[in-house]
Amino acid sequence: MKFLDTSNIRGDVMGGLTAGIVALPLALAFGEASGAGPIAGLYGAIIVGFFAALFGGTGSQISGPTGPMVVVFAGVFASLSGEPALVFAAVVLAGLLQILFGVFKLGQFIRLVPYPVVSGFMSGIGVIIIALQLARLFGHEPEGSGTIPAIASIPGAVMDPNMVALALGLLTLAIVFFWPKNLGKWVPAPLAALAIATGLSVMISGAPILGDVPTGLPSFIMPAFSGDTIFIVLEAAVLLALLGAIDSLLTSLVADNMTRTRHDSNQELVGQGIGNTIAGLFGAVPGAGATMRTVVNIRSGGQFKLSGMIHGLVLLAVALVLAPVASLIPHAALAGILIKVGYDIIDWTYLKRAHKGPRWDLALMAVVLGLTVFVDLITAVAAGVVLAALAFIKQLSEQQIKNLQVIDREVADPEERALLTSLRDRVSVFDFGGPLSFGAAADLGHHVREKADGATRILIMDFTRVPFLDLSAAKAVETIVEDARHAGKGLFFVGASADVRSVIDGLQVATGMADAHWFDNRMVALTEAANLIEKDETDTLRMAAVPAE
Missing domain, CATH: 3.30.750.24 (STAS domain)
Incomplete structure (x- = not known):
């Protein structure tokens, strides 16, 4: 297999361009939601997108900031008071861990997480994203960091809305949910929503906007540790590495099903690790394989690594030229886009059919979802895997005794x-x-x-x-x-x-x-x-x- 296959240049160029356009509003929104700023989200999509494609093991995969990664990263950013050297040390360590996962061929083990656990924490992350953005939809910032303060701030925001922000937010929601599919082939719904809401915000002032967005290339950040924060950094690095690995490999499976190919899971982890390591060194939001962007790439003709690299270069051109325009984007518009992202992450397919399946799986999914939202992801995934393993051993042992x-x-x-x-x-x-x-x-x-x-x-x-x-x-x-x-x-x-x-x-x-x-x-x-x-x-x-x- 060629390291860089150029047999599908036209399809890869079209796939990369389209995926880059779709990724733009999401990268800005994820960057803003993370606390590091929209430009950090954009450079996360650029760096992780380019290097994960170049060194990864899934030809058509598009990588960048994703909902699960941003939820964890935002928690790290808040707990470390936004100190760049400490925050991005966790990102660099996470990338190095992912490289080690690939080198020691742990890819096949990471994919062994039971589906109810994956469904539960993904749905929990969707709930968290929606909860974090509801106050912003009404023109307010959540008081404090975390899910509970965000939920607590919703009633106050609803009772005292910024009407301009609310109107822009509702318009954004309407566009991302109901944008015609035939128009979506030419202009993706998130990009259309971002452009329309920003244009209206310029004409009708009053809604909070992003404000100053830095331009140019990112600065190098030297990772650092301190004695009282090292355990927070290490815990965050492990969680980011595992979550990014699971997220990426699940997306790789989707890509395999669509392209009738087979990815190299260990090489994919190495690619994701290289991308996140470099992203951490330049103050960018960590990323993983992004399902929606990967699907867009494949449907637009992308098949090989070149498509993911072009997606990153398209976003780099935007970052160098159009960053000043991004300063005019209203918070409510990004909130509307992220609420749609959160809605899409929730596993509605399973929830609609859960009552027809094993009750234990539904209970396990609910437990993991609850722990994800109200405790933390590490506890949720660890508890879910242990409970699933115990249930499986119980069922297996009962069958073996019958045998x-x-x-x-x-x-x-x-x-x-x-x-x-x-x-x-x-x-x-x-x-x-x-x-x-x-x-x-x-x-x-x-x-x-x-x-x-x-x-x-x-x-x-x-x-x-x-x-x-x-x-x-x-x-x-x-x-x-x-x-x-x-x-x-x-x-x-x-x-x-x-x-x-x-x-x-x-x-x-x-x-x-x-x-x-x-x-x-x-x-x-x-x-x-x-x-x-x-x-x-x-x-x-x-x-x-x-x-x-």
Whole structure:
């Protein structure tokens, strides 16, 4: 595969130009929402967009500031009092972490976050974005930082609206929600809303505007740490890295579905990491793969890395030439655009069908959403993953216990069936049916003890379908061995692979088991059991039983 494929130059140029136009109002809005200013959002789209495309692993992906990344970054910006050296140190560290994720090939693991958790925190982020912008829609700034102060400031803003700002905000909302699709092919709805609202704001004054927007190239910022803020910086860096990785790889999957290609997840993480590292060094808002902009790029003909790079260059030209015009943009217009972004992030597709799916998944999604909005993203994602893992282990262990079968006289093989019939209840054959998780292992010994009644003289444990054992499962086997010894029952192991036997021997959980009690297949074990029972119901069974240590 070529590093820079130029076989689709016309499509990539058109895709990059269109994506750049769509990204312009979003970058300005995200920059303003982050606290770092609209120009920081614009340079985030330029730097991350260019370098993530150049070094990434998804040809058609467009990267830049996204709702999830901006929500986290805004919290960091507020908690560190806007100190650039500290704030952007978190961005640089996040980028370096993403590079390490890619180098150590962790891309496939990051994508293992369960869907209800992804849905919950994405929907929570959508709610946060809307909550943060509602007061601005009415011409007021939220009092304090964070979701709770923003929600608390909404009633006051509603009771005392700036009518000009409210009118511009409502007009923006109407445009971004109801802009005709045929016009959207030529002028994207966010750009149209931004241009119309700004033009009206110039003619009808009274709405708060962005004010002075710096022009020219960004300045280099040397990252720094201080003893009392290092944990805030590190926590923010980890969250930004993980969130950016998940956001980007989910967008890569969307791009794969549209282009019938397959992205390189680890290379994508390296590209995103390089983009965010450079963005942090120049005071730009961090970014990730942006789904809407990527879709626009693909639909406009973009296929390869060149499209994402052109998108960044288009925005660079805007930053160098048109920044003074951006100073006239009203806050209410950007608030309207971001409310639409928040609305689109909420997982309405799942919410509309959630009542028809598993109730546990809906409950998990609701818990993660609530924690995202009212606590923080780290707690939400961590709690969601742990709860999802515990629920999965519980379901898996219940199924594995169900798979623990006592082989009866209905087996398909006629010879086995004849032997089992002749032995009646004096031999119990247990087929584990598959792998044993630590959840199932906890109850394994109890279930064997329960199903092997007093008439059973020999237990046969069939490991044929068990590919491996962990410590928990090995301890369960030890319980079965001890129970057989105390009950004076014979115990045979069948079909244990080399890996399974090495674990049992290595952990010494069956020290009393002679080699003569290990068999390659069930038929041989049954034959030996029948021979032992026939020879001597008393003395021979005493020999077959596991001897005391």
